[in-house]
Amino acid sequence: MWSTVVRLPTVGRLLNNTAILVLGMVAAGQRNGYEIQHTVERSTRHFWTASPGGIYPELRRLEQAGLLRSTDDPRGAARRLSYELTSDGSAALRDWLADEHDALFEMRHEDLLRLFFASELAIDDQLRILERIALAHERKAHDLESVTAPWIPDDAPESKRLVLDYGIALHRSAAAWCRQAATRLAP
Missing domain, CATH: 1.10.287 (Helix Hairpins)
Known part of the structure; x- marks a missing residue:
């Protein structure tokens, strides 16, 4: 697992691994915590995982930081929020994607x-x-x-x-x- 905290120049904020995963998933079309967790289980969990206990607080933190915007999602009986990237969120994700620092690779077996x-x-x-x-x-x-x-x-x-x-x-x-x-x- 990589243990990275990245300071992104365009937003001047620190993003941890879960924040990067959440921003990427929202950019890829997963609009709520359930969709993100479901997609992680079928895709990135093989090399980068996040628990529901990390995803939901991160969605709220990223919204408070101005990187995501939420709206009420009327589907289903339970109240659900749907998220989208803000322009700062898109810039933060692009900055991380373009970052050329050596990522830490840690294998535990x-x-x-x-x-x-x-x-x-x-x-x-x-x-x-x-x-x-x-x-x-x-x-x-x-x-x-x-x-x-x-x-x-x-x-x-x-x-x-x-x-x-x-x-x-x-x-x-x-x-x-x-x-x-x-x-x-x-x-």
């Missing part, structure tokens, strides 16, 4: 941590860890291909397909690495 300390185990147990990692990456690649890929509409921007392809390639490569690493451990 519990089974890799196990493998790191696995010299305490027998070789067969170490091989089981590698097999578990390989199977998890194969499942993730399959999930991206069978669940996420069909969700992307035919007329979606190519950038969305590129991110999907990256995820599939990353997980397939990790699974292949596990298989190769197992040959190094095997007696």
Whole structure:
């Protein structure tokens, strides 16, 4: 997960990861917290997630900051707000998209941590860890291909397909690495 707080020159405000995600989702057409959360679950959760407990307060904070504007959405029985970007919100998103700072990439993988300390185990147990990692990456690649890929509409921007392809390639490569690493451990 990236841990970034970006100061955007055009608005002079700090935006955290959830704020950037929310601005991007609103720009892409998700107009309320439910739509944002539903889209996150089908798309960005594979590399950048946000909980409902983070999305809804962020919508309100961004509106107070003048980056979003809300209107009452009459659909359904419950009161719902629909959001759109303001001109400052659009500028903030464009500034973030154009920002060329090195983004922090932090990977946390519990089974890799196990493998790191696995010299305490027998070789067969170490091989089981590698097999578990390989199977998890194969499942993730399959999930991206069978669940996420069909969700992307035919007329979606190519950038969305590129991110999907990256995820599939990353997980397939990790699974292949596990298989190769197992040959190094095997007696």
